Amino acid sequence: MAMKQKFHIAILPSPGISHLIPFVEFAKRLLLQNNNFHVTCIIPNNGPPSKATKAIVESLPTSIDSIFLPPVSFNDFPNGIVPILQIILTMSRSLPSLRHVLESLVSKAHLSAFLTDLFGTDTLDVAKEFNIPAFIFFPSPATVLSLFLMAPKLDVTVPCEFRDLPGPMEIPGAIPIRGKDLPEPFQNRKSEIYKCFLNLAKRLTEVEGIMVNTFTDMEFGAIKAMQHQKGEPNCIISPPVYPIGPIIQTGSSSDDHGSECSTWLDNQPCGSVLYVSFGSGGTLSTEQLKELALGLEMSGQKFLWVVRRSNELPSAAYLNSQLSQGDFDPSEVLPNGFLGRTKGQGLVVASWAPQIEILRHGSTGGFLTHCGWNSTLEGVMFGKPLIAWPLFAEQEMNAVMLVEVLKVALRPKASESGLIGREEIVKVVKGLIEGEEGKRLGQRMNDLKDAANRALSKDGSSTRALSELASKWQNLEASK
Known part of the structure; x- marks a missing residue:
């Protein structure tokens, strides 16, 4: 009897344990629902991996491989660098080593998909070089994703600092949000960090789909606005959005x-x-x-x-x-x-x-x-x-x-x-x-x-969304 084909995907979380955990747990969930997948987790670094990172990697099931990219250097920042910029720069400075890893993976087997997060949008170019379908895994709420998808438009239409707006901002489907409650990078539009985030946000529409770590009943309005067809009232222009959460850490500790x-x-x-x-x-x-x-x-x-x-x-x-x-x-x-x-x-x-x-x-x-x-x-x-x-x-x-x-x-x-x-x-x-x-x-x-x-039950909304996504990857692979 012929062996069932294994579909191979690569995932690249940005630095930080709170980004690594949802990516790894997403991979475990995918494999639990679809045992004909194999996952390679590529981990960027700006120094030696922490004890917690090593513990997560050492406990991975055999169907998830891990590869640590060589640490990048920040020697050109002698006075230190804020965490958010460290994350963005670690991703962009890891492009040469990522290219090398993807080249090696593609030489052994087809990659059905490449997943990264918001901070990794620079890596989409490398996936494109190897003709690997690229997706974003957004491990934050759909409400925040809708803000990032709207950011390029807001940047053009809002004349002042967001925090100086007299009333809350209206983002289709999302909660009305005061400018002062927006994420830190949006608090100063003249800053380099804001410009970095705006560039990251502009690239979100380049991918084949976005997975979000949330579920329909928790953020119905935001999800519906992103799943609306272009041109409908209250829609947000977006690639297909898959609410597949809640994905939380599994396994326990004997610490x-x-x-x-x-x-x-x-x-x-x-x-x-x-x-x-x-x-x-x-x-x-x-x-x-x-x-x-x-x-x-x-x-x-x-x-x-x-x-x-x-x-x-x-x-x-x-x-x-x-x-x-x-x-x-x-x-x-x-x-x-x-x-x-x-x-x-x-x-x-x-x-x-x-x-x-x-x-x-x-x-x-x-x-x-x-x-x-x-x-x-x-x-x-x-x-x-x-x-x-x-x-x-x-x-x-x-x-x-x-x-x-x-x-x-x-x-x-x-x-x-x-x-x-x-x-x-x-x-x-x-x-x-x-x-x-x-x-x-x-x-x-x-x-x-x-x-x-x-949402996580056998016929629940998140289980169905993940099945739809897995089918999409299999069909993309079959059409190559």
Whole structure:
């Protein structure tokens, strides 16, 4: 009997653990639904891979290969470079080594598709050289994708800085969004970063399709606007869009922190604990860290808090494995006596904790999050209501959606200086864990969790979208 043909695709996430994880999990989901695919994950670098990156790669199934590209150098930036530019430049400076890898892969077998993300649009030229159909995997919300697809038009039609607009911006199908809540690169149109993003956005329409890590019931309006035919009212000109989420991290950890967290949670009452984490890259200033500590203490509520060294740059840990995962003594950054005073009330762990296990646990009643999309979807999948505390990237937009549209999150108010004070923290923590509003948020989050599970079921919308995509790749290969 003839062996079934294997279709081979290559995926290229941009640097950062929060980009690698959804790409890898997407590949696993594809293989689970279609066992006649083989995936090669190409990983760009600007230094040695972090411990977390190595752990993810080492746990890949045999049908996913991995190739680390040689690290690029930033020696021409002697005074350092902000994380967002590091990501964009790492991708563009990896083009020669990517060309070499694709050449090698194509010499062994046909590639049915090449997938990268928004930051990798420069790599589309290399895929084109080898005649490989190119796709974008957008691991953020459809609402943010619609903004990027509209960005070239907005750049021409909006005369002022977006943050100075008198009212919210109307993006077809999406939530009305205030200029001040747009992602950081949109806050200064004269900046190099904005120009980079505009160039990335202009290339989104060149691909054969865009996969989005979301599901129809969560962002119906934005998805519908992008799936409308050109010329229809309220449409966004876009390649075919495939909502295939929620895709979240699978697998667990046997790390020491893991057993410590699980054992502690096992001894807490059901739904009583607030989990506090700012993702793989978020950091708080020294002053904000102190206010959060005192607010948690004064609330009297149980908490499990992943503490990181303070830094004035909110995204400081994003590409810095020392900050994001380095072990240190949390007492170095917490108020004097805090750990002693809260010993029965809370558990503090340094830098990292097994988030999936914590959110899955019955004792966890809520999640204070930076609103990164991976963390947001994990909160949804485990039905935990949120406290929204956005820090950088598209997190402000995510927070607006969670608080104002989906109504599954509370958001503490910051002072004019941007600091969130301890009294405000007490108010939202108590409100979420023991207040009536917290119960209403919890019910809505459970409804969203049910909708997510329906989307991922055998005949669900996300399962169908992924099947449609797999068929498209197979047909593209057959037509060569």
